[in-house]
Amino acid sequence: MSMRQLWEGTEARNWARDINGQTKLIILFLYAVLMITIDNPRSLFILFMLTLVFHGAAGTSFYKWKVMAVLLMLGLWGSMVSQALFFSQIPRTPLFVLVSPDTPFLGAVTGGLFVYREGILYGAVQGLRAATMLSLGLLVCWTSDPRQLLNALLSWRLPPQVAFMLVTAIRFLPVLAAETGEIITALQLRSDSQRGRTAVLQHIPYIAKPLLARCLRRAQTLALSVVSRGFFAAKGSVARQSWKKSEKAGCVAFCLFTLAVVGSKICYVLSEQGLYFGLLRKVYDISKMYL
Amino acid sequence: MKKVFFWLVAVVMLLTGSDAFAGQQLDAVFPYSLEKRNIQTVSGHSTMPLYINLTSFDVPRIQQAEVSVRLPEGFSALPKEGWQVTKDGAVASWSLDADYAQNFDLLYIQAEETAVPGSNEIVVSVKGDGWEVQKKLQFQYDAAGGNVAQPQEKTKKIDRKKFNWYIQSVTLPVDPFGHRDDRTENGVIYVRDTTLEGFRNRMKGEGATNWSAVFNHPAAFLLLDMRNPQKDIRVLKFKAQLLDRVTGNVAEGLVTAGKTNHEAGEGWAGNTGEESETTALISLDGKKTQAFVLPLYVDYFKVLEGEYTLRVTVAGGGQQKIQEVPLTIAKKQSLGLMAVAFAFVCFLLMFILLFRMKKCIFEIGAKGAITVALFAAISFGGIALPSTVLGDLVHALLGPFSGLVTGLLSGIMQYLLIVSLLVLYRKLGVLTLLYVLKFMLSGIMFGHFSPIGVLSTSVYIVVTESLLWISGFYTKEILKTNYMFFVALLLGMGDALITFVNLEQMMFFYRLYYADWFLAMYMIVNGLLYSSIGSWIGYKTGIKLRQVVGE
Numbered sequence: 001m002s003m004r005q006l007w008e009g010t011e012a013r014n015w016a017r018d019i020n021g022q023t024k025l026i027i028l029f030l031y032a033v034l035m036i037t038i039d040n041p042r043s044l045f046i047l048f049m050l051t052l053v054f055h056g057a058a059g060t061s062f063y064k065w066k067v068m069a070v071l072l073m074l075g076l077w078g079s080m081v082s083q084a085l086f087f088s089q090i091p092r093t094p095l096f097v098l099v100s101p102d103t104p105f106l107g108a109v110t111g112g113l114f115v116y117r118e119g120i121l122y123g124a125v126q127g128l129r130a131a132t133m134l135s136l137g138l139l140v141c142w143t144s145d146p147r148q149l150l151n152a153l154l155s156w157r158l159p160p161q162v163a164f165m166l167v168t169a170i171r172f173l174p175v176l177a178a179e180t181g182e183i184i185t186a187l188q189l190r191s192d193s194q195r196g197r198t199a200v201l202q203h204i205p206y207i208a209k210p211l212l213a214r215c216l217r218r219a220q221t222l223a224l225s226v227v228s229r230g231f232f233a234a235k236g237s238v239a240r241q242s243w244k245k246s247e248k249a250g251c252v253a254f255c256l257f258t259l260a261v262v263g264s265k266i267c268y269v270l271s272e273q274g275l276y277f278g279l280l281r282k283v284y285d286i287s288k289m290y291l
Numbered sequence: 292m293k294k295v296f297f298w299l300v301a302v303v304m305l306l307t308g309s310d311a312f313a314g315q316q317l318d319a320v321f322p323y324s325l326e327k328r329n330i331q332t333v334s335g336h337s338t339m340p341l342y343i344n345l346t347s348f349d350v351p352r353i354q355q356a357e358v359s360v361r362l363p364e365g366f367s368a369l370p371k372e373g374w375q376v377t378k379d380g381a382v383a384s385w386s387l388d389a390d391y392a393q394n395f396d397l398l399y400i401q402a403e404e405t406a407v408p409g410s411n412e413i414v415v416s417v418k419g420d421g422w423e424v425q426k427k428l429q430f431q432y433d434a435a436g437g438n439v440a441q442p443q444e445k446t447k448k449i450d451r452k453k454f455n456w457y458i459q460s461v462t463l464p465v466d467p468f469g470h471r472d473d474r475t476e477n478g479v480i481y482v483r484d485t486t487l488e489g490f491r492n493r494m495k496g497e498g499a500t501n502w503s504a505v506f507n508h509p510a511a512f513l514l515l516d517m518r519n520p521q522k523d524i525r526v527l528k529f530k531a532q533l534l535d536r537v538t539g540n541v542a543e544g545l546v547t548a549g550k551t552n553h554e555a556g557e558g559w560a561g562n563t564g565e566e567s568e569t570t571a572l573i574s575l576d577g578k579k580t581q582a583f584v585l586p587l588y589v590d591y592f593k594v595l596e597g598e599y600t601l602r603v604t605v606a607g608g609g610q611q612k613i614q615e616v617p618l619t620i621a622k623k624q625s626l627g628l629m630a631v632a633f634a635f636v637c638f639l640l641m642f643i644l645l646f647r648m649k650k651c652i653f654e655i656g657a658k659g660a661i662t663v664a665l666f667a668a669i670s671f672g673g674i675a676l677p678s679t680v681l682g683d684l685v686h687a688l689l690g691p692f693s694g695l696v697t698g699l700l701s702g703i704m705q706y707l708l709i710v711s712l713l714v715l716y717r718k719l720g721v722l723t724l725l726y727v728l729k730f731m732l733s734g735i736m737f738g739h740f741s742p743i744g745v746l747s748t749s750v751y752i753v754v755t756e757s758l759l760w761i762s763g764f765y766t767k768e769i770l771k772t773n774y775m776f777f778v779a780l781l782l783g784m785g786d787a788l789i790t791f792v793n794l795e796q797m798m799f800f801y802r803l804y805y806a807d808w809f810l811a812m813y814m815i816v817n818g819l820l821y822s823s824i825g826s827w828i829g830y831k832t833g834i835k836l837r838q839v840v841g842e
Contacts, residue, residue, distance in 0.1 A: 025740055032741035036800040074684055078693065079803075086804040090597030090620075091537040110808050119804075129801050137739055149735045161652045165664035165724075166731055173668050180673075208707055209832055215665040216715075216839045223658035272476060272621075 016058035016143035021152030023247040024140045030258045031136055035129045037265050038291050044128045051135040058143050068138055072131050079127030080120050087119025146170055183210050265291050317424040318344040319415040322524045325574030334522040335434040336402055344395040345417055347387045354420055358383045361414040365406025369399040399608055408434045456519045458614040461603050464511040469584040478618050480511045482589050484625035509586030517581045525575045527607035532568045534600040544594035545569045596622045627799030630792045634746035637753035644723045651720025659716045666712050667728035674700045675733050694817055702821025707829040714833025719765050726752050743800055747793050758785045775830045783823030790818040
């Protein structure tokens with residue numbers, strides 16, 4: 001499977017593809033709000049697992065599951081590594097020392113660098129937030145055509161000129177990628193060493209100038225074409241996908257649910273700071289147990 | 292006249308070298324109270340301190356003094372180091388320093404069953420080389436005053452050897468008057484966020500902790516409820532320590548209030564020689580129940596949030612009572628909140644720039660707009676895409692330090708694109724357009740629509756546009772090399788600020804921990820260094836690209 005195919009949303013089941021772009025973006029945003037609001041590891045895990053259930057229901061292909069699994073594992077591992085080093089809570093148990101506090105300069109600056117056992121677990125739990133958003137983002141990406149999401153943005157009064165620029169950027173992404181490849185080939189051929197003729201990384205710093213120069217020339221040509229047809233100044237009229245009432249109702253319900261979660265969490269945090277209302281005791285209990 | 296003056300000096304010198312002006316002053320108080328309460332009555336079977344203070348002056352040599360305490364019948368001295376208990380009292384030998392000496396001690400006196408109620412007398416005398424001072428102390432003894440004498444207490448056999456004072460309860464947090472606020476969670480202390488101070492301390496070295504702030508504002512007050520059935524009067528040492536719940540080891544965090552001294556200058560010295568504990572002296576003043584409100588001082592620089600056990604130790608007269616209570620220390624995320632508030636302000640300000648965006652598109656024309664779109668595509672394809680796909684791999688390999696590698700893209704490449712585009716199209720709003728397009732591309736291609744993404748983009752837009760506008764970048768006729776060097780540095784500093792705000796946001800929203808030195812390293816390397824380099828290369832690239840535009 002090519003890189004391009006990997007990011008296409010053509011393999012998903014029809015029901016997932018038919019969902020309006022607005023619905024997908026709203027749910028994605030609200031889900032992100034939930035993920036940064038909730039602290040309870042069990043609730044975070046349930047929300048994460050829910051995204052995997054959505055993937056299963058949307059018919060994500062085996063290859064894409066593998067790609068997602070790799071990305072999720074790497075993300076979680078990164079979070080665990082960083083929190084294992086910087087975990088700043090008690091109790092914490094150093095597993096081994098990376099930089100001793102007695103090490104000249106580094107020890108003094110860092111105060112010692114240890115790998116903490118509790119930090120690994122903490123990193124895994126907190127990494128669930130990013131992992132959930134990655135999983136849901138990939139779901140939206142794999143079940144949507146870019147045009148569908150663009151239509152959603154246009155429905156939210158995105159200026160047609162900006163929409164045009166966005167479409168231009170998306171359309172020219174593969175062209176720019178191909179041009180980058182050509183420039184690298186040219187730089188390899190110009191290289192005076194055997195190693196330079198096969199290397200890629202060493203040519204990267206020299207790609208920018210020719211690539212940007214080509215962009216400017218392309219922009220000149222495109223602008224001439226666009227202006228001559230009066231396309232750029234015209235108001236855009238795009239055939240928009242209808243937004244079903246059931247989807248709207250679902251979005252409103254999810255929005256209310258998210259607001260309730262955020263509201264109760266804020267009340268609970270305020271109660272910890274002394275702004276306590278006896279009436280909200282049940283809300284505090286729910287927040288403490290589940291959020 | 293000269294002779295008189297000579298003799299006067301000689302006499303003074305002789306007198307100062309002798310005991311001519313020597314003197315001793317003896318102070319003794321029984322029953323002694325730390326709070327200087329004038330207590331006259333001793334209750335049945337209680338233990339009371341006898342305070343002896345001897346001041347000796349103008350003796351030019353070290354001298355030995357014999358201290359003796361003669362007690363009335365039915366009273367005995369409790370054993371104490373340095374004292375020899377005799378039949379009718381106790382004796383001790385004190386060494387008095389030369390010139391000026393002050394020696395003091397507390398000796399605990401216990402009333403036996405044979406003690407005679409009514410007026411009694413203790414005689415304290417100190418004998419030295421050719422001198423003797425004496426003090427007589429009168430007090431009343433009330434045999435029925437103690438609980439032990441009361442018949443209802445007979446069921447509770449009191450072991451007199453243990454003095455019978457004990458800790459009834461430890462409550463925290465309370466207010467300075469000892470009142471518990473039911474709205475606050477029991478056993479939770481909130482300590483202030485000191486990320487910025489910690490950062491400053493690291494830059495300045497150790498010892499920069501603001502001790503006056505620490506000791507003027509205790510982290511919490513603790514209510515120590517003591518029971519004293521024998522109505523003892525005692526001076527006790529209070530000690531509070533944080534214990535790691537897993538290992539049981541004493542954890543860092545609590546400190547003891549230091550004192551002002553000449554070496555440390557104004558404020559507080561901080562170094563009291565007592566590590567990781569808050570200590571205080573408390574005085575049992577002969578009541579059956581007594582509550583103490585004690586401040587807990589926290590070294591904000593060292594304390595870590597988490598679940599602890601607070602061990603309270605009260606010791607005195609060779610005995611100690613310990614009580615342990617669970618304690619949670621939570622840090623206020625002030626800096627994180629400030630970062631989020633700043634990001635929200637940027638988010639609101641961004642709307643002003645978004646309203647201007649359409650005007651900007653018409654100002655730069657179709658060619659400019661398409662150029663911005665293509666630059667956004669490169670920014671997305673060359674920075675966001677590799678950062679997403681390869682970033683996780685680098686993150687897994689290098690952990691938190693991956694940013695130093697991916698920063699080559701997000702710092703150098705990003706600012707190269709931005710500045711080269713701005714050199715070509717120097718208009719307010721071009722940058723906003725580029726960032727908005729990049730954000731939307733990420734959203735459409737990867738589904739990256741999140742509150743953090745929106746806030747982060749807002750911070751980028753508002754900070755960078757503001758800095759360029761303030762520096763006069765948009766109004767300069769010609770972009771000279773010196774000026775662009777300044778702009779590159781300015782953008783670097785702006786990116787350092789953006790890096791800091793975005794990392795704080797990440798820490799706040801994702802509950803992550805990063806060390807202050809790590810934030811500083813990221814700000815300097817990823818923010819200042821990479822972005823300044825990228826801006827400078829971008830300026831040079833932009834000048835070359837002008838030739839293409841002019842073709």
